[in-house]
Amino acid sequence: MEMNYIRVTSKGSVWKMILLIIALISIFVIAATLINLNLEQFFARLENVPGVLNSMMAIDASIIPAALLELVTSLSLAFLALVVGVCLAMILSFLAASNITPNNFLSSFIKGFFAIIRSIPSLVWGLMVIASLGFGNTSGFIAMLFSAIGYLVKMFTGSIEDAGYDVIEAMRSTGASWFSIVYHGLLPLCITSFVAWITVRFEGNISESISLGIIGVGGIGLLLTQAIGTYNYAQTTTIVIIICSFMLIIEFLMTRIKSKITHGSR
Amino acid sequence: MSNLNPKIMLDQRDSKKPLLIAALLCATFLFAVIYLKISIVDMVMGLPNFILFFFQNFFPPSLENVQQYIPAVLDTIGYAVIATFLSSILALILGILISENTNKVKSIRVICRAFVSILRNIPFVIWGALLVYIFGLGGIVGVLALILVTIGFLGKSYAESIDEISGEKLEALRANGSSYFQILLHGVLPQFVPSWINWTLFSFEINVRASVVLGLVGSGGIGVLIDTNINLFNYGEALGIIIVIVSIILLTEFVTNTLRKKLV
Incomplete structure (x- = not known):
């Protein structure tokens, strides 16, 4: 008996696939030619990289206490803006x-307004706020407030919808006020x-x-910028390690809180 | 039965726990305010002061030089496109290596997972600043920073999506005697494509935003224009650029949403 080759993918979908790949490659090529990256300069600089990385292979323990204090500053700012x-x-x-x-008009106004607020990155807010209020923690707080509210309004609205x-109709039929529908019906x-x-x-x-530190708001980001600005390799490495491990801890904690809440272990 | 208490409790939840959490939150809040040495007046008045300043100085936006921004806008979007392309390919490889469905070697899984989470957990602005420090200013730094962060984000998301593919189909293929690559190509990938498209489009949105911001730390694109204009007190001009940025980001969201509806 002759062995037959069985097609696993149909002819049509193969053609579709090829067309899609061609389209994707052409988008990539167009983008690559538009931005005219200076590859020669890049490869020329690549030679310096091992040297820089070598000097970064050091840790400066004397910066750790200051870095931890500044980390608390960053954390406090984040918490304040969050609350x-x-x-x-x-x-x-x-x-x-x-x-x-x-009011339906109010609803679309809030949604549209915060869509715009949300689309301005927080560092751009930071620049604008610093221009008006000066450097400092208050500016960081205000800048983060914008992006936090923008994000939360979108997500909260989605959950409420x-x-x-x-629930709303059931409660409304009992004569409950707007506030008690929200507080006793929707919030729980x-x-x-x-x-x-x-x-x-x-x-x-x-x-x-942490990122806002780069543009001059306080916190560990500012400390990192200073270390980078003074070409202090060991301090830079130390601060980056602190930032990374801190973020890992936060990610771990937040994932645990989330899974504890959504899987309902009260 | 006596009817002395006509009030019906609406909440039957444990009333102590929320109180405790609220007290804890208040204490932390107070600590943060004191630690940061922010006066409550500054905090409350900060927002109104900023809004007042905004309307007095940033308004009206100047859109005279919009044509001059076009190259910077194209650069910004181009960086995001290239970074999304390259990192979605690299992250797919990492995702396959991280997921238990497609990689049975535990040590490789752990190493890849750790690598991806380090990439993800350093904020992208910090990556940008570090890379500028190592490579000097320029567009390539921006693309590199975007690629690193996007691999971190997509690697994890891809791995989770591959994890969700049911093991039964893959087992059926395996029972048929399919080779590893046949399982990958005909079992894993077809089921993974919808979430692959979803995550990649989402990361493109993030990349466009990040690409704008990376300009601020010296990696080319439109971000640097905001910084220079604000430093030169050309607030109207700066607001004009911000309006351009908002339009780019809203347009990107629109395009990705349309693509998502069409493709998935």
Whole structure:
């Protein structure tokens, strides 16, 4: 008997695949030619890299206490912006969620407004706030507030809208006021997903508050910028290691809180 | 039965735990305020002050020089496109190596997972600053920083999606005597494609934003223009650029959402 070759993928999907790959490659080539990267310069500099990396293979333990104190600054900034952001975002998203909003116009206004706020990166907010309030922790707080509220309003509104109309209609038929529908009906329903979003945002806030140091707000990011600016290789490496391990711990903690809450072990 | 207490409790939850959490949060909040030496007045007035300053100085935006921004805008988007392409390929390899479904060697899994999580956990601005430090200013630094961070993000997400593919189908293929690459090509990849498209589009959105920001630390693109204009007190011009950025980001979101609906 003759062995037959069985096609696993149909002819049509093979052609589709080839077309898709050609399209993707051409997008890549167009992008690569548009941005005209200076590859020669890059390869010329590549020769210096081993030297730099070699000098970075050092740790300066004397910076650790200062770095930890600054880390607490970054953490406090992130926490402050988170708490205030959560409070404001919660009020705003109950006004914006389409199933409970007191006014449809208000709902679309809040949603549109925060879509714009959200699309401005936090470091750009940082630059604008620093220009008006000067360097310092207050500026960092305000800058992070914008991106935190922007993010939380979107996520909270989504969770509230997922709760649907059932509870709201049932409560409204008993004559409950807007506030008691929100407080006794929707809040208990949504609180778990709220907390999940808050943990995600807390991680984001911390990485933002560290990043904001680069443009001059306080915290460990500023310390790193200073170390980089003075070509202090050992300090740079030490601070980066501290940042990375701290972020790993935070990621681990937040994942644990999230899974504990969503899997309901009370 | 007596009806002396007409009030019906709406909440039957344990009322002590929320109180405890609230007290803890308040204490941490106070500690943060004191540690940062922020006065409450500054905190409360910061936002109104900023908004006032914003309307007095940044307004009206100047959009006269929009044409001059076009090369910088193209650079910014180009970096994001190239970084997304390269990192989605590299992250796919890492994702396959991390997932238990496709890699049975535990030591390799652990090493790859650790590598990806280090990439992911250093904020991308820090990557940018470090790479500028090592390579000097330039667009390639931006692309490299984006690639590193995106591999970190996508590697984890891809691995989780591959983990979710049910083992049964793969086992059926294995029972047929399929080789490892046949299982990969005909078992894993076809089921993985929808989430692959989803995650990659999502990372493209993130990359466009990150690419804007990386300009601030010296890796080319439109970000650096905001910085220079604000430093020169050209606030109207800076707001013009910010408006351009907002339009790029909103447009990107629109495009990725359309693609997502069409493809998935």
